Each structure stands twice: as structure tokens, then as C-alpha cells.
Amino acid sequence: MSDNKLIDVQELAPAEVAEIDLYQRREKIYTRKIEGFFQRIRLFTGWPLLLGYFLLPWLSWDGRQAVLFDLPERKFHILGLTFWPQDAPLLAFLLIISAYALFTVTVFAGRLWCGYSCPQTVWTSIFMWLEQKTEGSRNQRIKLDKAPWSLGKAAKKLAKHGSWLFVAFLTGMTFVGYFYPIRDLAYELATFSTGMWQIAWTVFFTLATYINAGWMREQVCKYMCPYARFQSVMFDRDTLIVSYDPQRGEQRGSRKRGADPKQLGLGDCIDCELCVQVCPTGIDIREGLQYECIGCALCIDACNSVMDKMNYPRGLISYTSEHQLEGGTTHWLRPRLIAYVAVLLVMVGVFTYTIFSRIPLEMTVIRDRTNLFVQTDAGEIDNIYTIHLVNMDESMHEFEISMTGLPQGQIIGDTLYTLNSGEVRELTLRVRAAPQTLERPSTEIVFEATSTDMPSLRAASESRFMKPL
């Protein structure tokens, strides 16, 4: 006898299999404007930076522009300090410190830089504001883009792009103004008499600002910026991140005003999607931490405004840490953060000290090598040296050259030289010694240049004195 079993046949609906194009036009993001606590903070971080950027080149110092990176002259002026190309290691050090400070802040509170001070954010906010003023609110903009072309639409688009280009032009011109005196630049632009390079770079930065802040916007944050990608390396469970509290919010769902959500089995989230509408990178923060989130806190402000209307407590979306979301408390003082801050303070201290103890005098000594030594008719030995002296100070000085290391050696040639501020001088001199007074074929000597009117202004450089074997 055969067993007849009834086999349950499950009806499986086949999952939809579709072909997708892996290069896709991104969907345009229409952000909704929102007011709130964190947006006000951004006014206090963004505006000083903006004003600083636009106004700094117009300041004067000692008859020149206060902040000017004079590339042809190879002098970089920042207020009272002038840096030469030889000071490039200081710039490298400064950049390292800046990067390190960024990492420290990231460990503490995530992407504060992105949300509150990054130029991309600041300029995109300006452009978004202009867009709101010319094309209207979010819904109006969506409607406008769907509408057929008309005179009204063309006028609005023209106004928007015109205002964008105008701000971009001011930005580009100011940027060039850090490298070329901005008063001259403004005058030349107004009279159409700029040099080729000035107008080329102004146009370049205008276009770059216009494209980045007007068209690219979140594409820069999502695809171009490396910070987005390595942020997760720096976060730990106590880092403050913008996060939705699923414990509190789920199940999400709409409900009547005044109804008790717990009775309906719902959480505090009413699924209004306001947090999605305000997000400049177009994500849904309720899905958790994502690399696109720039920490601008627009969703926090949006959700808080809705919570207020619903009479629920604020903070459904807030700056919180993983630790806190799991029910614990955020550990502020943890080894990682303490170590970061300590190293940062040390680096800043060393850097500040280096800047303020810079000696604006450089000296290099090159010994003639084609003739290792020269024998005089009297049988003494001469070595020929070229001394490269750079007076990087703001005023003229007289310098005296001296030499130590050869007790019975003497300098043949002038030892007093007057150098203007910024002057580079090459001077040649000989050092003469009797071979009997030297123990070895090669003796280490040190040249020193000391300012006669300011003895603290001195530099030294090593060299060698050679005699025949």
C-alpha cells in the first residue's frame, strides 16, 4: 500500500525581478523650510564665518592688505606675520592640527562640522534661501517644476539663477581677492580691465560655487566628501549623533489629535514624514544612522515642532548616543576622547610657540666643491664658501658673519652686510688656516650671522673645512 500524504502546497508569489540601471539620475530633493532651535544655532555659526570670509580681504595692515597670499612675491601675509615658502612646514602642521581637531570633534559629537560650518552647507543654505525667495515654498517649487514653460516660470527661474550667479560671483571674486589685492581686483572688474589670470580664476570660482551650491548640493556630501565615509570609524557608542528613538516612536502611524497612542498600539511617531521633507540629503533618519546624514538637525527641529503640536514631549529625534538609546547614559569622559583632546592641546601649544618664536633670518652655507681646497703661495689652505642670507624681518638690518671651529683660522673677505627687509643676499668669502694647525683633513666649523642692532636675530649654519690628506 502506498502512503498518500497530503502535501501542503504553499502559494508563493514570485518576487518582482526588475532590471535596474546602475547609473541613475538622482531624484531632485525639495527641502521644506523649517524654523527651530538648531537652525538658530546655525545662524550663529554660519554668519560669522561668512562675514569673515567676505570682509577679511578688505582689511589693511601696515599699508598692505592684512590677509594676502602673494604668490608671485612668494610672501604670505596674515595680519602682522609674513610667511615665506620656507615656512611651509608650519602650514602642513596647521593642516594636521585642523584635521586632528576635526577628528576630536567627530568623536565627541559626530558631524558638527558638516551641519554647522562646512562651506558647502553654508553656501547651499544661502542658495536654498534664494530659491525659496524666488520660486516659493516646497510645494510651490514642486508644482513649478511640473508646470509647462511659461513667461512666469521663466521669470522665476531667471531670478533664481541670476541671484545664484550674483552670489557666486561675489564669492569667486573674494576668493581671488585673497591672492590678489581685492581693492585693485574690484576696480579692474568694474572697469573691465582685469588681467587674464584674474578673470580666469574669478570665473572658475564663480562657476564652481554656482555648480556646487546650486546644482550639486548634497551630491558633494554624498559622493565627493571623504568625511562622510570615514565618520563611522570615529564614532563610538558614546558619540552624539542625530538619531530617531525607535523604542519611543514605533509603531508609527497616524492617529486623531488627542487620542491616546498607547491604546492604539502606536508609538509617538505620527508618520507625518516632515523629517524626510526637511532633510537636505533626502534620507529618512528613522532608518538609523546613515552616511548621508550631515548632522544639520533640521529633522530634530521639524519633529520637535510636530511633537509640540501633538503635546508629546520633545526629543523623538534628537542628538543622542547609541548608549543612551539602549537605555544607558552617555559617557562623556572616556579614554578615547580624553586622549584626543590631550594630544590636540599639546599640538596647538607647540604650534603657537613655534609661530611666536620664529626667527626671521635664514642662513645657508655652501662650500665650493670643485676645488676642495686652495693652497696659497704662503702654503696656507683656503676654503671658499657661498653664504645665502635671507632677511625675513620687516625692517633692514646689518649682519656680522663670524666663524667658530678653527681656533687659528680667519675669514678673508667682508664680514659686515646690510640687508633690506625681504632681501636675499649671496656673499662669498674664504676661510684661511695653516695646515699644521689642523688635526684632521675635515674639520667641522659653524658660521653665524648676527644682527648688529638686534643680537637676538641670529642664525647659524654648519659646514666643513678641508685640507689635503
Add this chain to the structure above:
Amino acid sequence: MTSFWSGWVILLTTLTIVLITWVLFANRQRERRSGERTTGHEYDGIEELDNPLPAWWFWMFAITIIWGVAYLIVYPGLGNFPGLLGWTQIEQHDREVAAADEKFRAMRDRYLALPVEEIANDPALRKMGQRIFGNNCAQCHGADAKGSYGFPNLTDDDWIWGGSPDAIKATLINGRKAAMPPWEAILGDKGIAETTAYVLSLNGRDSDPAQVAAGETHFSTYCVACHGADGTGNPALGAPNLTNGIWLYGGSETQISHSLRVGRNGVMPAFEQTLSDDKIHILTAWVYGLSN
């Protein structure tokens, strides 16, 4: 390049471009179940999202491929193919040199018109001269132009070939070849010693009077033709002054007799091809100014 290597380069380049283009387009379409967002792989519990690349990125790839192909048609790059524009580095260099010459012509003409004495007294022009000297002359004459064994001191008043601005300029333009013949074969050891003694006596240095007298005979036979009857030299022939205590090849007795024995053929290179006429003019003035 030989035609083999040219062909190899062309093959590799075109294959790479074709490969890149293929990779770009082959990855376009992907089968994806609805709701799935990952690549499907899992590494230690970590999954990988498979999001679409934005179209602007794709277009940038495409534009660079088109640009690359256009570049290789127009400029050299595909093996020995010179490119439709026929651009070469040498031609670009020549064009840039010509443009620079044109740009600096006015300045050069201004310097050439100045007399040597005026240039020698102008601090800025002296600096130019010092830099030209440092790049072209210091290797032999020393960084301070005071010379060494075999290379004259340019800062003193002793000029082997003449110290007037014209003579200095002629030295720079054409170079110099000294021609002191060797006298060992003709004079022999005794004659060399005697002549050396006489030369020393011309400088007021101690020598044996008998040798000096014999040396004087040799000197008037063989040496006066170039070095002059009194031994003060002849700049037209490049024969040094033997009486002023300045010795190009050393002034000890051994060194002087060595010069007599083997002769001397010092060479100063010609700088006509290396330095432009305004540079030679400034350099002449600088050298002249070292001792004037």
C-alpha cells in the same frame, strides 16, 4: 621607438580604452529583486549596499573616455603616431624661447647700450652679473672669483690676456688656449734649474748667482719671444707676467720648474654659444668691476 614597440604601445592603449568603456557599460543593467538593496554577498556578517551611481558621475567617466580618444588623435601618444596637430616638445621649447627673447628684447637692448663702467657700478646689475658668474664661471674660478691652481684670480690687477673691457669680453666670447711649450727636452735638467733660478731672481727671491747668470742666457734665447725682454709678459700672446709674484700654477721652486718642464695648455671655454650677448656684456662688466 621601433615599430614593434610602437605597435605594442598602440595595442595596449587601445585595449585599455576599450576595456574601460566595456566595464563602464557592462555594469549598467543588474537584475534585482524588489526590496533587495544589497549586493548579496556577506563578509563576517557585514553586507554591502548596492546603490545606483549618480548619472553625473557616469557622464564624467564617459566624457573622460571621449576626451582621451580625442587627445590621442590630436596629440602624440599612440606609439609613433605624431598626432594630427604635429605637436612636438622641441617645437614648443623653441616657441617659448622665441617668445621669451621677444619679451626681454627691450631689456637686453637697454643693457647692451650701457657702457661697461656704468654696469660695473650699478648694484642691481652687479647682482645679475654675480648670478651669471655663479652659474657659469664659479666652477673653475671659485665662488669668490679668486681662482685656484690653474684658474686665474679675476679680482687682482694681473691679466694674462688683457684686462680692458674689450679684452675681457673677447676672452668670454672666444675662450682662450694657452700654449706654453715644454722645455725639458731642449734645456735638460741643468738648463731647467738654471732658468728657474733666473725667474726666481726676477721676483727678488734667493737663488744661486751662477745659476741665475746661466739662466738669463736661456731666458733671452727661448723665453723673451713670448714673455718679453723683462719678463713682464705679453697679453696678446697670453704670456703671463713672471715678475709680479702672482703664479697661476704655483710659485714654489718645484712648481715653477715643473711648468718649464711640461709646458702649460690652459683652456678657457668659449661662451659665445652658451650666453646671449647681453649676458656676456653684463658678465664682462662684473668681472671688470672686481678690480676697478
